[in-house]
Amino acid sequence: MLKKELLYEGKAKKIFKTENDLELLMEYKDSLTAFNALKKGEFAGKGALNCKISTLIFETLSKNQVKHHWLKTLEGNQMLVQKTTIIPLEVVVRNVIAGSLAKKLGRKEGETLVQPLVEFYYKDDALADPFVSDDQIVAMGWADLATLEHLKKEAGKINQVLKSMFEKIGLKLVDFKTEFGRNAKQEIILADEISPDCMRLWDLETNKKMDKDRFRQDLGEVEESYQEVYQRLQKGTQI
Amino acid sequence: MLKKELLYEGKAKKIFKTENDLELLMEYKDSLTAFNALKKGEFAGKGALNCKISTLIFETLSKNQVKHHWLKTLEGNQMLVQKTTIIPLEVVVRNVIAGSLAKKLGRKEGETLVQPLVEFYYKDDALADPFVSDDQIVAMGWADLATLEHLKKEAGKINQVLKSMFEKIGLKLVDFKTEFGRNAKQEIILADEISPDCMRLWDLETNKKMDKDRFRQDLGEVEESYQEVYQRLQKGTQI
Numbered sequence: 001m002l003k004k005e006l007l008y009e010g011k012a013k014k015i016f017k018t019e020n021d022l023e024l025l026m027e028y029k030d031s032l033t034a035f036n037a038l039k040k041g042e043f044a045g046k047g048a049l050n051c052k053i054s055t056l057i058f059e060t061l062s063k064n065q066v067k068h069h070w071l072k073t074l075e076g077n078q079m080l081v082q083k084t085t086i087i088p089l090e091v092v093v094r095n096v097i098a099g100s101l102a103k104k105l106g107r108k109e110g111e112t113l114v115q116p117l118v119e120f121y122y123k124d125d126a127l128a129d130p131f132v133s134d135d136q137i138v139a140m141g142w143a144d145l146a147t148l149e150h151l152k153k154e155a156g157k158i159n160q161v162l163k164s165m166f167e168k169i170g171l172k173l174v175d176f177k178t179e180f181g182r183n184a185k186q187e188i189i190l191a192d193e194i195s196p197d198c199m200r201l202w203d204l205e206t207n208k209k210m211d212k213d214r215f216r217q218d219l220g221e222v223e224e225s226y227q228e229v230y231q232r233l234q235k236g237t238q239i
Numbered sequence: 240m241l242k243k244e245l246l247y248e249g250k251a252k253k254i255f256k257t258e259n260d261l262e263l264l265m266e267y268k269d270s271l272t273a274f275n276a277l278k279k280g281e282f283a284g285k286g287a288l289n290c291k292i293s294t295l296i297f298e299t300l301s302k303n304q305v306k307h308h309w310l311k312t313l314e315g316n317q318m319l320v321q322k323t324t325i326i327p328l329e330v331v332v333r334n335v336i337a338g339s340l341a342k343k344l345g346r347k348e349g350e351t352l353v354q355p356l357v358e359f360y361y362k363d364d365a366l367a368d369p370f371v372s373d374d375q376i377v378a379m380g381w382a383d384l385a386t387l388e389h390l391k392k393e394a395g396k397i398n399q400v401l402k403s404m405f406e407k408i409g410l411k412l413v414d415f416k417t418e419f420g421r422n423a424k425q426e427i428i429l430a431d432e433i434s435p436d437c438m439r440l441w442d443l444e445t446n447k448k449m450d451k452d453r454f455r456q457d458l459g460e461v462e463e464s465y466q467e468v469y470q471r472l473q474k475g476t477q478i
Contacts, residue, residue, distance in 0.1 A: 101375075104366065104369045105361070105366065105369065105375075105379065106363070106365065106366050113378050114378065114380075115378070117374055117375065117378045118374060119372060119374070119375070120372075122344070124345070126345065127343065127344065127345050130343045130344065131370065131372070132372075133358060133359075133370070133371075133372040133373065134372065134373060134374075135356055135357060135358070135373075135391075136340075136344075136356065136358070139352050139353065139354070139356045140344065141353075152374075
């Protein structure tokens with residue numbers, strides 16, 4: 001057994017120590033949460049499904065020279081990842097206006113942005129992860145400007161890879177949220193899952209939502225949509 | 240009579256056309272509003288008082304080569320200003336953490352920032368003037384990066400002048416909010432009042448609040464505080 005003591009339990013994942021100080025075991029949970037965990041749900045097998053989807057995505061990112069924490073996927077809902085010190089920012093990349101940005105700016109969902117937009121949110125559940133500007137981040141000492149520029153560049157590169165990958169399987173990548181951390185070599189690497197829990201995916205033809213918005217907005221067919229994303233990805237990445 | 244038809248009525252000011260197409264007449268109102276006008280109040284003479292305070296501040300800014308819209312002050316609560324096309328951003332400069340920033344980041348009021356912080360809010364009453372990042376502003380086409388850098392530089396310069404001016408009269412400039420516009424020559428100039436309605440001023444010795452927070456927070460002595468700011472400024476700028 002690789003798994004040792006529990007280090008952290010989040011809304012959708014548990015993180016365990018392993019026998020190797022440089023590696024952590026990440027276990028995907030079946031729970032679904034939204035609106036800063038005010039809304040809760042789950043479906044059996046969601047953890048394993050997100051683990052499999054994330055795996056296919058990490059493999060694709062590897063082929064495209066994106067540095068990330070994933071090392072290998074174990075059975076079921078577990079993967080082994082590099083240990084990192086997380087930069088306390090949620091990094092959001094948007095291709096299309098939706099969700100909180102649509103609400104904040106009074107725009108309709110679906111308007112394509114001229115170029116991808118990167119946003120930062122300060123990771124703090126008690127404060128409901130507030131949206132912050134580059135200057136606020138620097139003023140509060142959470143990261144310096146050079147790090148923010150690096151994060152934007154990396155997030156932009158990841159966006160290009162994912163966008164193209166999803167387009168090939170008939171899905172539009174509307175936006176996604178991720179996190180970065182510093183590994184033992186002090187490299188800044190992608191250090192979060194990438195799954196329908198933290199991205200918006202719309203069917204290219206029908207605009208059907210295929211992501212956690214089905215849960216957030218009570219649209220039904222949550223499990224079926226996650227399953228379909230996985231099946232399309234599996235076919236797509238085999239080509 | 241210079242004053243012609245009413246062009247615009249805001250929460251604290253009325254703007255009139257004049258006989259000169261390049262100039263506007265700005266009339267300061269006695270009303271006080273807070274929380275996006277959910278809270279309303281007034282005191283007689285507040286408009287004239289803010290007009291006099293703004294005048295002293297504009298004179299000081301002139302001596303420090305800051306470009307602004309003020310041309311001259313007329314009787315009572317009226318001033319003549321250059322006509323500008325307003326950039327749709329509220330520009331906030333902070334020296335000390337207070338107000339919405341303290342609330343958003345869960346910090347206590349009063350913590351001095353290592354260096355002044357400039358923030359942008361998109362001017363839209365219906366959306367309650369949302370806080371926006373540089374990248375969001377550029378993505379939405381409200382201003383380009385070069386303009387934002389220019390605004391930050393100008394706001395920083397204004398902050399230095401005001402901070403020093405207030406320190407001389409025993410007041411700490413905690414933060415202030417202003418706006419910029421483009422005049423007929425397409426110069427970007429300061430184009431808003433500068434008064435205790437849109438800044439936080441704390442007595443340097445006692446930390447007593449001397450600004451609109453007295454109204455926002457029901458602290459009493461609103462009129463007396465505005466009066467004292469004016470009297471101290473009047474003495475200070477005569478030296």
